[in-house]
Amino acid sequence: xxxxxxxxxxxxxxxxxxxxxxxxxxxxxxxxxxxxxxxxxxxxxxxxxxxxxxxxxxxxxxxxxxxxxxxxxxxxxxxxxxxxxxxxxxxxxxxxxxxxxxxxxxxxxxxxxxxxxxxxxxxxxxxxxxxxxxxxxxxxxxxxxxxxxxxxxxxxxxxxxxxxxxxxxxxxxxxxxxxxxxxxxxxxxxxxxxxxxxxxxxxxxxxxxxxxxxxxxxxxxxxxxxxxxxxxxxxxxxxxxxxxxxxxxxxxxxxxxxxxxxxxx
Numbered sequence: 395x396x397x398x399x400x401x402x403x404x405x406x407x408x409x410x411x412x413x414x415x416x417x418x419x420x421x422x423x424x425x426x427x428x429x430x431x432x433x434x435x436x437x438x439x440x441x442x443x444x445x446x447x448x449x450x451x452x453x454x455x456x457x458x459x460x461x462x463x464x465x466x467x468x469x470x471x472x473x474x475x476x477x478x479x480x481x482x483x484x485x486x487x488x489x490x491x492x493x494x495x496x497x498x499x500x501x502x503x504x505x506x507x508x509x510x511x512x513x514x515x516x517x518x519x520x521x522x523x524x525x526x527x528x529x530x531x532x533x534x535x536x537x538x539x540x541x542x543x544x545x546x547x548x549x550x551x552x553x554x555x556x557x558x559x560x561x562x563x564x565x566x567x568x569x570x571x572x573x574x575x576x577x578x579x580x581x582x583x584x585x586x587x588x589x590x591x592x593x594x595x596x597x598x599x600x601x602x603x604x605x606x607x608x609x610x611x612x613x614x615x616x617x618x619x620x621x622x623x624x625x626x627x628x629x630x631x632x633x634x635x636x637x638x639x640x641x642x643x644x645x646x647x648x649x650x651x652x653x654x655x656x657x658x659x
Contacts, residue, residue: 450605456537457602459522460547463534464595467526467549470519471588474527474552477508477515478581481562484508485573488564498565505564505573509554516553527552538601539608545601547594550587557583 487493488501516527524530529551536545554560557580562573 450608453537453539454602454605457598457605460534460536460545461595461598461602463521463524463526463531463547463549464591464598466519466521467531468588468591468595470515470527471552471584471591473515474512475581475584475588477512478577478584481505481508482574482577482581485562485564485570485577488570489567489574491567493567502563502565505562509559509562513553516551529553529556536598538597539605543601545594545597549591550583552584552587 484501484505488498488505493501516525519525519527526549529549531547531549534547536547537543538545550556557576559573559576559580562569562576564570564573
């Protein structure tokens with residue numbers, strides 16, 4: 395597949411805008427303070443609320459981090475699925491006995507290139523240094539709230555070895571027929587993983603929205619400064635983690651436009 399240059403340019407510009415937004419949020423957060431001008435009781439309540447908001451901030455960071463992981467995984471799975479579908483088409487063609495040696499050799503070369511491209515996607519689909527589809531995401535605990543609400547995330551390896559496709563080839567009609575069987579299993583595994591990623595992204599998105607609303611509702615009962623601080627904090631967390639995810643898009647050459655829009659939504 396060719397790299398989408400327009401997508402790469404757009405991703406870089408978006409990343410730059412996020413970085414500018416981060417600078418603004420940091421400046422705003424550093425200038426915002428919770429006033430303690432009334433009495434000791436008011437100050438104690440405000441301090442307790444600030445502690446709660448910090449807890450929510452950690453939960454939001456955990457949630458948005460997981461959203462970044464799953465969004466990057468979704469892009470990689472799309473590419474792997476496309477490769478497997480093409481490999482299946484080649485195996486169907488190669489399963490015929492009427493092919494000449496040169497035709498079968500041509501099919502085998504493309505089959506091998508696609509197999510290699512799957513492993514390349516797995517190696518390149520990373521988030522914060524971890525291979526998202528390489529088996530590095532095992533029981534990743536995500537804080538969905540401050541009341542010990544957690545979600546465990548595990549992503550299976552999607553490389554050729556993990557999917558038992560190491561020996562698959564289309565060098566003969568018999569081998570092609572055998573390859574079709576293991577390819578069907580691999581395609582099903584990828585489809586199940588994509589369903590799991592979509593379901594998890596929905597859960598994480600709902601959790602992020604609920605946390606954001608809780609932060610704003612908690613801070614709004616105190617003062618305008620508290621509300622501004624909470625909003626600045628939320629924006630800072632969001633732009634920081636979206637920057638990581640967008641950087642992953644820039645480095646992953648085969649991600650498509652729909653996945654980018656889902657990632658940044």
